[in-house]
Every structure is written in structure tokens, then in C-alpha cells.
Amino acid sequence: xxxxxxxxxxxxxxxxxxxxxxxxxxxxxxxxxxxxxxxxxxxxxxxxxxxxxxxxxxxxxxxxxxxxxxxxxxxxxxxxxxxxxxxxxxxxxxxxxxxxxxxxxxxxxxxxxxxxxxxxxxxxxxxxxxxxxxxxxxxxxxxxxxxxxxxxxxxxxxxxxxxxxxxxxxxxxxxxxxxxxxxxxxxxxxxxxxxxxxxxxxxxxxxxxxxxxxxxxxxxxxxxxxxxxxxxxxxxxxxxxxxxxxxxxxxxxxxxxxxxxxxxxxxxxxxxxxxxxxxxxxxxxxxxxxxxxxxxxxxxxxxxxxxxxxxxxxxxxxxxxxxxxxxxxxxxxxxxxxxxxxxxxxxxxxxxxxxxxxxxxxxxxxxxxxxxxxxxxxxxxxxxxxxxxxxxxxx
Ligand code: ADP
Numbered sequence: 001x002x003x004x005x006x007x008x009x010x011x012x013x014x015x016x017x018x019x020x021x022x023x024x025x026x027x028x029x030x031x032x033x034x035x036x037x038x039x040x041x042x043x044x045x046x047x048x049x050x051x052x053x054x055x056x057x058x059x060x061x062x063x064x065x066x067x068x069x070x071x072x073x074x075x076x077x078x079x080x081x082x083x084x085x086x087x088x089x090x091x092x093x094x095x096x097x098x099x100x101x102x103x104x105x106x107x108x109x110x111x112x113x114x115x116x117x118x119x120x121x122x123x124x125x126x127x128x129x130x131x132x133x134x135x136x137x138x139x140x141x142x143x144x145x146x147x148x149x150x151x152x153x154x155x156x157x158x159x160x161x162x163x164x165x166x167x168x169x170x171x172x173x174x175x176x177x178x179x180x181x182x183x184x185x186x187x188x189x190x191x192x193x194x195x196x197x198x199x200x201x202x203x204x205x206x207x208x209x210x211x212x213x214x215x216x217x218x219x220x221x222x223x224x225x226x227x228x229x230x231x232x233x234x235x236x237x238x239x240x241x242x243x244x245x246x247x248x249x250x251x252x253x254x255x256x257x258x259x260x261x262x263x264x265x266x267x268x269x270x271x272x273x274x275x276x277x278x279x280x281x282x283x284x285x286x287x288x289x290x291x292x293x294x295x296x297x298x299x300x301x302x303x304x305x306x307x308x309x310x311x312x313x314x315x316x317x318x319x320x321x322x323x324x325x326x327x328x329x330x331x332x333x334x335x336x337x338x339x340x341x342x343x344x345x346x347x348x349x350x351x352x353x354x355x356x357x358x359x360x361x362x363x364x365x366x367x368x369x370x371x372x373x374x375x376x377x378x379x380x381x382x383x384x385x386x387x388x389x390x391x392x393x394x395x
Contacts, residue, residue, distance in 0.1 A: 001085040001394075002026070002078065003387040006063075008089070008129030010121060011035055013062045017070060017077060017084070018387040025383070027070060027077045031062040038062070042069040050075040059125070060132040067136055086141040087133045088390030090181065090382065092122035094146040096172035101149065101389040104130055104142040112144070118172075118229065143390040150184045150214070151177025153221040158317075161227075175232070177224030179206045182327065183214040185385040186378045190325040191219065193363045194374050200322040203314050205307055206380065207337065208328035209237035209280065213307060215314035215321075223317050225310055231267055234310065235303045237280035240270035242306075275299040282330050282337075304337060308344035315348060323374040324350070326366075332379050333360050348373055 001021070007014040013031040018024070029042035038056030043049045050069065056062045070076050070084075078084070089104075093115040102108060112127050119126075130142055151159070159175045160168060167173040177183075187202045196202070199218040206212050211234040214224040225233030225241075235241045248262045257265075265274075273280040276299035278288040288296035315321045324345075326338050335357045342352045349372025357366040359377060367375035 001391055002083050003390050004084050004087045004133075005383040005386045005390075006087055006089050006129050006133060007383070008059060008122075008125040010125045013059060013066070013129060015066055016383040016387075018384060020085075020387055020391045023384060023387075028383075029066065029069065031056060031066065034059060034062050038065075040065050040069060042066070042075060044075065044077045047075070058132070059128040060135050063129075063132040063136045081137055084137065084140060086143060086390050086394050087137065088143045088145060088386040089126060089130050089133070090147065090386055091126040091130075091144045092147050092178065093119035093176070094144075094148050096174070098144075098146060099149060099152040101143060101145045101393060103393050104134075104144055108144060118176075141390075141394050143386075143393045145181055145386045145389045147178040147180045148176040150180030150216075150221045151175065151224045151226075154223060158223050173228055175224075175227040177212070177214070177221065178226045178230045179210065179212045179214075180221075180224075181382040181385045182206050182380040183212070183216065183221070183224060184219065185382065186325050186327045186380050187214070187216045188219045189363065189378045190323050190376055193378065194323050194365065194376055196322055196374070201318040201320055203311055203321055203324045204378075205311070205324065205326050205331055205341070206328045207234075207307065207326065207331040207334075210239070211236045211241075211303075211307075211328070211330070213310040213314060215317050217318060223314055231263075235275070235299075235306050236271045237282075238268050238271045238273045240266045240274065272299050272303065275302060282334065286334075286336075300337075301340075304340045305344070307341045311341070311345060321348065321373055323376060325376045325378045327378050327380040332377060335359070338366065338375075338377070342375060345373070350375060 003018050003020050005016045011034045016028040017026045027044045032039045034056045038054050040052040041049055067081050070078055095115040098111050112123055116123050133142055183204050186204045190202050191200050201217050204214045212225045215222040231239050233241050252262050272285050276285045276296040278285050278296050285296045330337050339352050342350050351368040351371040353368040361379050364377045366377055
């Protein structure tokens with residue numbers, strides 16, 4: 001079967017066409033600047049990129065251009081969109097009620113809409129993507145895979161905040177966790193690739209622009225570092241991660257800002273960008289550090305320290321750890337970050353093998369043979385995970 005996987009942001013739309021039998025990605029692409037002007041970068045596997053500058057007033061227009069590119073006689077990969085069997089959508093937040101992957105119907109769309117205030121940047125875009133695909137490919141099944149599904153397996157004592165219970169009952173205020181598709185995929189891959197027992201205790205470090213850590217036993221979530229929204233947990237590109245909530249009130253009072261403005265500051269102007277003052281991109285911060293920028297060095301160390309602190313906490317949460325897996329932009333590409341994070345973990349018997357760690361973007365064990373914990377690099381593949389879930393739903 002051919003599955004189109006769609007991941008919409010407010011002004012962007014990423015897609016992959018995946019053959020579910022071979023699990024080969026046949027084409028991928030990105031629509032950018034939707035609602036501004038519009039640019040599509042399309043690439044069939046093994047061929048050069050094909051760029052189209054064309055107006056994209058909305059996500060429906062973007063999807064129509066994607067369809068055109070996919071069937072283009074020269075740059076396409078299918079003869080007709082009839083060959084697409086289903087569309088799988090990444091959706092950020094399903095709230096407390098939509099907890100597993102499912103086929104889209106009116107109720108699903110209504111709930112995604114009800115969750116706009118839980119995922120203000122992503123949920124509206126995700127819904128636009130679904131409606132755009134329904135319009136462009138009438139009658140094709142659309143499936144949704146929620147970023148929150150993995151975290152829904154957490155026990156009550158791990159997901160509840162210690163605030164009056166009525167806010168959970170009334171509004172679903174709890175820890176949900178995000179990057180769920182990635183944590184599910186990587187924890188399961190780590191068990192398979194590492195030859196671990198099926199109920200292995202695995203910590204996954206998804207370290208990218210957005211970053212989170214999870215603890216899982218046999219792939220089932222015990223804890224994960226993001227919360228009601230993706231703001232909680234690690235230091236990220238532009239997000240602060242954990243802060244004392246009193247910081248919000250204090251800055252609001254001092255600067256004459258309201259809560260929304262301070263939350264915007266914590267989401268978009270903090271993290272590596274805010275602390276270093278250089279950039280949200282880890283490579284830029286690393287370059288600034290190498291030029292002697294003190295705050296860039298502090299930001300990198302703070303990021304790595306926070307990851308190590310979570311690994312320690314999650315080892316306690318599971319009363320042990322069999323494997324630690326690194327993934328996403330930084331986790332897959334930055335051997336120094338992996339090594340430095342692991343340098344906090346020698347008390348667990350973690351030993352990194354420098355030669356094995358000198359690797360990017362492939363499945364590999366990077367710990368020494370006598371390391372007490374297997375440390376691995378496992379590239380994430382959220383699109384493939386979404387395609388698998390979509391196939392399971394339509395079969
Ligand atoms: P997201 O999907 O959350 O936008 P990614 O997982 O793509 O993020 O990660 C992007 C981050 O990965 C960027 O900050 C980038 O600097 C970082 N990154 C990519 N390659 C490297 C590298 N070789 N060394 C350090 N950081 C890297």
C-alpha cells in the first residue's frame with residue numbers, strides 16, 4: 001500500500017510517500033511559506049530535488065501542489081493519486097479523550113479543534129492539513145496519530161500535577177508528553193536492534209530543536225519529560241523547559257507583561273536561544289562557544305546537564321535501566337553531546353566507546369562491551385511509524 005504521511009505546521013507542510021510493504025520512502029517534500037507566498041521542495045528518492053515557487057494561500061492549495069508533484073511525469077513517482085491508499089497525519093494533541101491512533105471522522109475533527117488551546121501552534125495546522133487532504137482526495141481514509149499517545153500510558157501518580165484535582169477533572173490538566181511517535185518507535189527499535197529482552201527498561205533521549213526524554217518498560221511509557229504542553233522538561237532550541245512557575249509572575253510584574261506574553265517568552269525566546277543569546281540552532285551555539293563565547297558554552301553545558309539529570313531521575317523511576325538511546329537532530333549527529341551527557345553517568349557503569357560513537361544517523365551501539373548499560377544511536381523515523389499505524393487502521 002502507498003501511504004502519504006503529512007505533518008503540518010502553521011505555515012509549512014512536510015510529507016512522505018511510503019510503500020508500506022517495503023517500508024521504502026518513495027518521495028518526500030516540504031511546502032514552506034504557506035499563506036505568505038509559497039515554495040515546494042519535492043524529492044523522489046534517488047533523484048534530484050525539484051523546487052516549485054507557486055502561490056500557496058492555504059494548506060489546501062499546498063496539498064494540491066503536492067499531488068501535482070507526485071504525479072508529475074518527470075518529477076513524480078506515481079501515475080495518479082488513485083494509487084495513494086490512505087493518508088496518515090501527525091497531530092499534536094488529542095486531549096484526554098483521543099488517546100490512540102484512529103481514522104478521522106467528524107468527532108475526531110471536533111476534538112482536535114477543542115484541543116486548540118492545548119496545542120495552539122500545531123493543532124489548528126494539523127486540522128487544516130486533514131481538511132485539505134479530505135478536499136483534495138475525497139473518499140480516501142485519513143488517519144491521525146497523536147504525539148500524546150505514548151504518554152497516555154503513564155500511571156496516574158506520574159501524570160498528575162500536584163494541584164487541585166478538580167482542574168484535571170474539569171479541564172484535563174495533566175502531563176501528556178509529546179514526541180510520542182518518536183519515543184514509541186525508538187524504544188521499540190532499541191529493544192530489537194540491541195537484542196534486549198522484550199520488557200527492557202529503556203531511556204530515549206529525543207534531542208532536537210524540540211527535546212524530550214522518556215522512560216519505558218517494554219516500550220510502554222513510565223514517564224516522559226514534556227507536560228501539558230511541550231514546554232516542560234529539557235532545555236530546547238527556544239523553550240526553557242522546567243522553570244519555577246513563580247518566574248512567570250515575577251517577570252510579568254517586573255516587565256509589565258501578562259501571562260501570555262511571558263509564556264510566549266518561555267516558548268519562543270528562551271532555551272538555547274535565550275540563554276546563549278546566539279541562536280536556537282545547536283550548531284550555531286557550538287560555533288560561538290568555539291570562538292570563546294562564555295554564555296554559548298554555559299548553554300550547551302546546561303542542556304547536557306539537564307538531559308543527564310533526567311536520565312538519573314528516570315533510572316530511579318524504573319529502578320534501573322538496560323539501555324539509553326539517542327535520537328533526533330542533536331542525538332543523531334552530535335557525538336560530543338552524547339559523550340558529555342554520558343560522562344555524568346559513569347556511576348551507572350556507562351562507558352562510551354569513542355570509535356563506535358564516531359557515527360551519524362545509523363543504528364549503532366556506541367557503548368563499550370563492558371558498559372553496564374547499552375548506549376545506542378537509533379535514528380527516529382516518525383513518518384514510518386505513522387505509516388505503520390495508518391496501515392494497521394485501514395486493514
Ligand atoms: P526538530 O525536528 O525539533 O525541528 P531536529 O531533530 O531536526 O529538530 O534537530 C534540529 C537540531 O539538530 C538543530 O538545532 C541542529 O543544530 C541540530 N544538529 C543537526 N546536526 C547537528 C550536528 N552535526 N551537531 C550538532 N547539532 C546538530
